Amino acid sequence: MVTRLRVSINGVERPVVCDPDKDSLAVVLRRMGLTGTKIGCGIGVCGACSVILNGEVIRSCNRKMKKVPEFSEIITIEGIGTPQHLHPLQQAWITYGGVQCGFCSPGFIVSAYGLLLKNQSPTREEVRAWFKEHKNVCRCTGYKPLVDSVMAAAKVVRGEATMEDITFDTTKYKDFYGTALPRPAALPKVCGLADYGDDIKLKMPEGTAHLAVVISEVHHAKILSIDTSEAETMPGVMKVMTAGDVKGSNSLPVPQIHPRMKAHGILEFPVICGKKINRRGDVVALVAADTEEHARAAAKKVKQNLEILPAYMSYPEAVMPNAIQLQEQLPNFYMEQPLFKGEDASEIIDDADITVEGSFYSSREPHLPIEPDTVQGYYGADGELVIQCRSQALHDNRGEISAATGQPEDKLRIIQNPTGGSFGNTITANTYSLVATAVQNLGIPCTLTLNYEEYNHTTGKRGASYSNARLSCDKDGKISAVEFDVALDHGAYTVVASIIFGNFVSIPFHGYNIPNIKALARAGMSNNGFQTAYRGFGAPQIYTMSEALIDMAAEKLGMDPWEFRYKNLAKPGDTTINSRPYKNYDIYPQLMNKIKPVYDKYKAEAEAAKKEGRHLGVGLSLGGFLCTTGMFDAAEVALELNPDGTITHYNTWQDVGQGGDIGTLTHTLKALEPLGLTPDKVRLVLNDTGTCPKTGLSAASRQHFMAGNATIDAANKLMDAMRKPDGTWRTYDEMVKEGIPTKYLGHTDHMSHKIDPGLNPNNGEGEKNSEFMYAVNCALVEVDVNTGKTQVLRYTTAADVGVIGNKLAVDGQAYGGLSHSIGFALSEDYNAEKKHGNIAGCGVPTIDMIPDDFNIIYQETPRPLGPHGSAGCSENFQCSGHMAVINAISSACGARVYALPATPDKVKAAYDKKQRGEDITPPKYFLGTDFEEELELIRANPM
Incomplete structure (x- = not known):
């Protein structure tokens, strides 16, 4: 059943066509282009989808349209403020650190806006109680900066402070290193204008294939067969892919490099499982259809014919003497x-x-970012297979996807989408490889959105x-x-x-x-x-x-x-x-x-x-x-002088909320301090393997250290080239006229620091x-x-x-x-x-x-x-x-x-x-072999 409703959205009456029993308010708003309303958990427990409905803050992902009365008044993040006219809450979120990954920011700002409509003078305790009541969850900030932001904005709302009072003044500083300079990406995030993966999905070209995964709900089993026949006849289905459709090794290369291996070989990590299921969340089939709804409906029709095997849900269980070996190459303790x-x-x-x-x-x-996994893939104009994803290890993932899918690495480009938190798990390329496989098989753009349950069981x-x-x-x-x-x-x-x-x-x-x-x-x-x-x-x-x-x-x-x-x-x-x-x-x-x-x-x-x-x-x-990451760590960035005197910085400092953008900006300003640059004179081109050098993964607390040293190297090279004999600086035009390059690669590595290799x-x-x-x-x-x-x-x-x-x-x-x-x-x-x-x-x-x-x-x-x-x-x-x-x-x-x-x-x-006077110390864990005997064996076999 389809119904036409009239509602007021951000002060404007708009007609809405929807299925009131199936469509949620969040889905309808997003379909209308109001993608500042995010869908995270999808069941009303994270608050990323918060909007104001008839004066009350609600979670729109679980509010069906049949429960939205006609002529309702709805306020979304887009109706609270714009980049040219920020609301005090949005400015405070920028200034006081309320924005990190930014995925939850629109929901929190809308929720706080609803609070200030009712109470312009909340205490910190009342702000915290409000966010608790409305189930606003943040995984990045530890909440304190969010409360700080509300308290600062409330002063402006009450007329006790001005917008200038809560805005960082760049004119007061010559050296920005160590200051609270806001991150460049904060502005679009607080306005709901940053496009995360699922927002990009809605803006993909016509004819894009929508993907749905078929995942295992058992922990360990042999795959006897995967029956896709019924799924292939479902409406809108283009193809149902199984392990045989993966064109490379169908295994992500995750070799363990250590001298003391119990055996030799590489653990299998299938993109799509064809022989065996090793955990709940293994992907056994991938459905492509003309809509996400059709893909998901077809995925439910794929039949898994399995021989259930014993499931060892902990290491001590897996190393018991009678346990079966889980992988062919290596024993369970290896x-x-x-x-x-x-x-x-x-x-x-x-x-x-x-x-x-x-x-x-x-x-x-579990990492528990608010944004589940979303990936897009397509062939670019130059024939490269392009993957847009949440990766925090772009160049490394490029090699892994290439090995798993057979796509030549020089014909593979990985771009990081704005990412709603990670904390480590987007370093793994299993979902990115699924989309690469779909693009290879279909030859058309593809997009994959996992719901939170799928995401949490499928990722590490x-x-x-x-x-x-x-x-x-x-x-x-x-x-x-x-x-x-x-x-x-x-x-x-x-x-x-x-x-x-x-x-x-x-x-x-x-x-x-x-x-x-x-x-x-x-x-x-x-x-x-x-x-x-x-x-x-x-x-x-x-x-x-x-x-x-x-x-x-x-x-x-x-x-x-x-x-x-x-x-x-x-x-x-x-x-x-x-x-x-x-x-x-x-x-x-x-x-x-x-x-x-x-x-x-x-x-x-x-x-x-x-x-x-x-x-x-x-x-x-x-x-x-x-x-x-130690002795073998290395990083590269590039700095380029532009015709207008600005500087462009290129790197792959993947930003998953920690601030790769502000880190890049502050390092650039500090390294080029003799040029007297201000923040507006630095442009950032980040996180695209097609245009940016290999700066390394965003992990091991390495990027500020490594990218920073590489930036200093690039800055010194650029300034050496710009410096005239009299100590003044060449302009872009002067450098071109003299045949001097305007772009320089900065490099750093640890080989020269004489660190032990391990x-x-x-x-x-x-x-x-x-x-x-x-x-x-x-x-x-x-x-x-x-x-x-x-x-x-x-x-x-x-x-x-x-x-x-x-x-x-x-x-x-x-x-x-x-x-x-x-x-x-x-x-x-x-x-x-x-x-x-x-x-x-x-x-x-x-x-x-x-x-x-x-x-x-x-x-x-x-x-x-x-x-x-x-x-x-x-x-x-x-x-x-x-x-x-x-x-x-x-x-x-x-x-x-x-x-x-x-x-x-x-x-x-x-x-x-x-x-009761009872002993509360637990018994020793069984770890596979006797501790002393294992050490004696090691001593007897030096390497």
Whole structure:
């Protein structure tokens, strides 16, 4: 049934033709070109689709048109302000860091607009309660900058401030490095004019094929047949593609590069599965049709004839003696790295005055950006196959797609669309390869939009970890030895597993002096969701073990956790767990001193509350992260002088919300400082393999460091060319007249920094990174012992990321990363269950879970190798931060949670056991072979 309704949209009466039973208000608005209304979750739990309907904020993705009365008044983001006439909320979002990826920004701004219509003088608590009530969820900002933005805008609405008061004034600065200069992409994002992938889908040319995936809902099975016959007869269907239609290897190349492999070969990672299903979310067929509705209808008719196999949903299950081998080339436990330092740690621990031990689990954390996956593909005018997607590793993905689909790499161009968050998972090219396959088979433009359930089951997650560990110290609290056995569960497939599990034996106990250590890192597979990159890769998993042991030792000694940590900090002459001299060993003591007044304040508050019968506790965690991918890291950018005197910067600093645009701009202004440029004199051409050099992946907190150094190199070359003998500058016309090039490639690499290429496979000695970042975290929490619910009341981090390049960008990464850390501690999990198909089911933190008393204390120690003294920043704020919360829970109620996340049921169970005097320590995890026997085997077979 089709109905014509008359409604007022942004003050203009407009007729709407729709199916009132099928069409949602969000779909209708977007079909009319009002794509500022985003669809994220699709079920009303994220708020990206917020609009105002008859004076009330509603979520339009789940509001059917039959529930929209005729003559309704609707306000969308497009009706609140324009680029030429911004609303104070939009300007505040730009100025105060409310925009990162920007996908949720229109929904939040509309929601806040609805609040200010009712209350022009809200308190911070009222703003937070409003966003909670209207289910506005942000994954990037940690919420605090959003509340800051509303409070600033409200002053303008009330007439207490002007628009100029809340607008960054570029005329006040000559040096923009370290300022709060807003990011260039913020303006279109706050106006709803930035076209993300699903917006581009609506604007593709006529004749574009719409794709739908057929995915597995079982975890492990042999594929006997895929019956597409009925689907092929459905209306509008052009083709149903299966594994035989993939023209390349049909496997994404994800080789693990490590000397200690249990066997040789490359793990299969099929684009479309033809032989076997290895996890829920595997794609078994791809349908192309004239509309998305027709494609989805046909996809439901594809029949999967399967032989169900045993499903191993965890690493310990997969390495049991009777478990079947999951992949032909490799056993389920197939990669390992030992670590030895000093004397035999086992003997020292056995004879020590004080010992603590435990077994720890870190969960398979889902990334949960608000935007699901969307991809477009087509043949360009020059015959290249063009893929537009959410990639954060454009040039790397180009090679992977080429290998998997058979498309020659020199005939493949990858362009990044505006991306609604990632945090690591868009580094994997499985969905991009699906669209490339469709274009190859059909020869016409194709577009794929996954709904959130499909997206969450099809894409990667943080790898889970299992560890058994012991630590010893003397009666004075000096650590004497550590021993641990840890396994990375990378699920069905893997991306950078060798790097992540290598971090298991290089990141833990960062900052401490550990004189004797014995450890083994293992990696293997299961039938759970596959692992991919995620901010802090490897660090959150291993700090779950190491920072728990530190707190447990302090508790057993009866020593204050701050004092215990400070006593064991590395000093001059001490070495890392990898037997290399500490870099910047003095930073941690300085950060510990900066956090001490906060820690004492939180402790006093907790002690006062406990006297009233409440259960408050304070937790600390210490530990930063590496910067760059190590010795073999390299990056290139290009700078070009234009005829009008402006500068164009070309790079592939993929922006997934962290601010590749503002990073590029600030580096360019600083590197070309002698030219006296202002921000409006720099043009950005970014993230297109057809026009931009290979700057590398946006991961490992490397881009600010690497792209920055490459920019300095390009800037020096350009200025050398522009400089006249008298010290003045040549114009573009003068350079052309003299035959001097106007465009220069900047390059940087780590080969010259004499960094160890990696860890010694026999003992773990080495240093594979050029620079580090540092953090000390402190949390105050309250535990309701009747329910087990934990509330983070206050949180402060003291951090050193070198010289800050852009204050808004670093603040955003800090608050955003720490909000992920709180979620990792308390709620976030993915185990390929039905409930994990949406962000709420996976435990995404809502605004009430993240404290408003949220603070970052910065220390800026210039890095000699870093551009303008900077390091990276992102992963520093999502590595050890969760353990401040976990340790605070133990402080609050005396019960430690060993397996993340610390959900209310786990906290209550641990507390109740503790009250009954029962042991709450979990049994050791079975990791495949005996720890000592495996190490002896390694010693007997040096490499």
